[in-house]
Amino acid sequence: MKTQLLSKIKKAAWLSFFLISNFNFAQQGEALYFDGADDYVLCGNLLPGSYTKEAWVYVTNFGLSNNIISGGATDGRHAFFIPNTSGNRLSAGHNGVWTAVQDPTPLVTNTWYHVAVTYDAATTTMKLYKNGTLVASNTNVAPYTNGNMVRLGAFDNGTNLLNGKLDEVRIWNRVLSACELQYNKDAELASGQTGLVAYYKCNQGIANADNNGIIDLLDETPNGNDGAINNFLMNGTTSNFVAPGSPANAIAGTLYNTLVVNSNQSFCTAALVSDLQATGTGTINWFTSATGGTALAATQSLTTGTYYVSQTTGTCESDRVAVNVTITTTPAPTATANQTYEANATVASLVASGTNLKWYTTATGGTELSTSTLLTSGTYYVSQTNNGCESTRTAVNVTINAGSLHLDDSNDRITLGTAINAVLDPINTFTVEAWVYNTSFMNTFGYNLGSIIGNYNTSSVDMQFMLRRDGTAYQLWVNDSNGTNFKAVSVSNIAVLNQWQHVAGVWNGSELRLYLNGVLVGTTTGVTGSSFKSNLINPIHIGTNLSNEKYTGNLDEIRIWSRALTDAELLNNMNCELGASQTGLIAYYKFNQGIGNGNNSGLTTLTDSSGNNYNGTLTNFALNGTASNWSNFAAVNTGVTCSPFLAAANFETSKVAYYPNPTANVLHIENDTVISKVEVFNLLGQNVLTVSTTGSAITVDVAALPSATYLVKVHSDNETSTFKIVKN
Template structure:
């Protein structure tokens, strides 16, 4: 009962928050938002204009435009057209009509659905379009001559006359003087920690006023840039916000359908957090990569709540491992080259042999579309599909927190951190793939309102990263290792701990780097490790917040010389009780002595040079000296 009360409290709280999140709603007749010409960017060689839109599908609806009043030729406009099924008419041309005209572009705005649209000019003669963070167009054109916009608007194109009024809602309109990357677009799509003074931000209209005729510019880089609601646009509730959510499936016909993230049949991992509510009348599909009846691999629960692994639609393994109802459980299915392993909360609970055939069609959560059944009831969160066989250590290190979307091998990543928990999320059916691979899911048959079949507050023990990892690389530089990492969206970030290990299990702090603290720009950091060891060196970065929260980067490794010239045993046959070892490597080298049956006797770090080691206390027999991958046999007499 205590858990139910806690959830109810969360739901009420988030419903209250929903009332402060708005969009501007245009009637398609004469409504629009007038913006000052000081925010115009069309004459720059690099810019980005992005917004969330909910278009009702009628007519030609101008999302954003820069024009010259009284002149039909020079213009920059973004207009989904009903005659092209929502295909965007994208125009950037000068007074002689030289430039870009795409009618329609590949980019399409689906009617009666929340869609994120981004237009990015990367150079004088190149423009890209993105829909929900996925690249749709990459167009090259003749650069137009310069001209001066006299009208900048959201919701209308004003040339010789006003036309193409937008019918629907517009939210989170941002204008940049930089070419935003796909990763940056996805990272900021739901306004996670986007600073008002972000580098390159010219204007930012959150549209959260909820009343009045003023659309405030939140960007502090530009003053006097508020917009004006003209001819009576209204304010409407909007679900476009960042929130720590999971997705609830109603055990009816809810499902998420996505493109196939991988066709791998080995060295692949599927993992997720699941909260099963306990239905018993049927099997319950958690996820499938491929077609349930014929190919790929799936994980589901049978009517006894036991976890089942399915390959090729016919080969099943009843693991006998139960899934408790009413609590969060982490599951990871790792498929290797000859078999598979199932991990439950990071523990190896079942292994077997078997190889799936090549997946096709789709990746699906929560419903067997082939059998038209086996619906999942409960919540799913933190879905990750990998093109690698994740190790148990990797699973354990990363299961309790979000991870960097740039992590190597990540093919699909759903955090579900979008929308209003138990609120009105109607039309927000795109589930954004944070990996940047464009494998967005589509929420199908969800109510998207209320406390079921909707976004709900996620597991409170799951750590939401307070920043976004852009990259982390390690490079060997002579006898040193250079660590370089980049972040974005830092919020109350305190510092970074650089950690080193020789086995990827036991870690040592080697440095602390101060963080920028609060920033939505990309921040670059580096550290030079001057004391790497012989053999394999593992590195990770621990990011710490001022409130005590922390998160990990991916683990990188650098290998130093482990050939036989690194460590040389000068007397394999020891009669004097003294072992002579020469370290020929130029750096300190970990060396360990083991008994003939492998028991560890001691481990030391030996500097370059010759070392005399007393082994007189050991009984006569065979011993093993190990360093990295090198093993030397010695005999004590």
């Protein structure tokens, strides 16, 4: 034992050095070449009473006995060989009857063959296989005698030799079936084989090189049955480890009959046999019994329990492997069948009870909806997931109240009539505002003009006011007297597509002002008429005028005032719905009518929410679908009411103080009442900073803001104060 251990240690050290030094340019040995002169391997006393011997063999000279796996006259009378005296036919036998089984077909030289012989001592049956096929059998072969020595390439030491190559030599203590031999022959064995006594892969050294340091043929099993290499030159293309090896080397490390399977598999409701997972190279079949029975159909439903899997190659079925199957049933979530939401509602608004909810637009299949997906009226479906198992889906009928109105640029129009004209006749202060969502800058008539609201006609003097988009410009036009010239404020390159914008025009009796998103963007002075044009008979239209300047897109929150709103009022009111009792409010259209994108046939009245009953009439609208209809999205969320606006006179009593202005780093704000929040907006109306507090004084850090002009909105006791600052 000590000598053997030292031998292995020396061999391992030599192999490590040899392989490292030759790694980049040498090929590993894949077979062991016997020169037929004196080469053989002494494996030891290891042959069982019942056995299987198998190997790949490549004979180069049939002038010899060509023993493959044999014993000797005095230490194990068993032979597996290709005797020239029998016409080079594969043979095996015991105790002098050396051809107890023999292949009727001679082998040929320079050809790889997989050969095997099995012996069952209990039944005295010997079987001979070539390339996985049974070629001979004998049921009356007495057990071998005189010992159980095993030699490769010889019968007795140095005699009855093999001239050729061996690869994948295996000795088993059991009789392998034809299926097992057929399964195993074309690949190297995986570890953990039942009954494997010795296994010689012959994959040692460097092919055709100097391998003199190798003295043993390694046994790949844990049994330690290494074979002693005798008389090999261990250098060159014969009497050495060589390459290429047998066909089995092409699939090194694999085994055809190895099933890869998870012994515990979990599935969801309605799982089928086809959902079970196993990997192999043959035909995979599933059973409900460990042996026998009929393979299950792929469409058979699974239940919780134990199933068995095997694979079949040709007519050979492998051993079956048990698999524990668990079926998890996840019930559908519960939800109110009919749910109604306001415009701008998203999937996140939908309500259902369950775990890990998923929403879809189809009862089965489809893609899960993002929580930010805008809802439209229709049916949605919700499932829940538990332990990776998704349930069936529950239907929810969703109704989305409209929040804006879409105009298709063809012939849609809303007529407000002429009643408002008389209200405008005597005044010279005025505000008109609207939320617009442009979807095109060109209408079907070839114009890039889109009238938002006004009473313009083709006559150059026939108008009181018009709020209009002209290409990428927004404009406010007025006739400030009974003269022939219109006055306008126009700002170019501010209109955009597919984005809500708040546009407001103000006439304060001396100048016109244009606002975008609450920020003043343009001014025209010298508009000093004492009133609008009087006695005008042109009706006010929304979305068009009598010159076919048809607007394309969505409109929301249109308001007409008899006074000039301040910057702060516009900013305070633009992102919310107006409360009751607004001073100077002539007409107010929320567009919160009908079902978003639904069937709104007959809903042809646009309601005035000011209380003055200047309702509008819809003409030529489709009132069904996503175009020319009441829409499911809005600029202002329904039900969000503006906080009361604190007029400038009242702000004086609140004594809001702020300094320094301009500022580079911080802004100090003081008030005689508690400040709840301070908001900072850029001139595009975007909130860039919000700070909450509970005191009457606050220091706001604006150092990170870019240098620009900002609007600061101070919230205090349901009142607000807005002022401008300059950030250096």
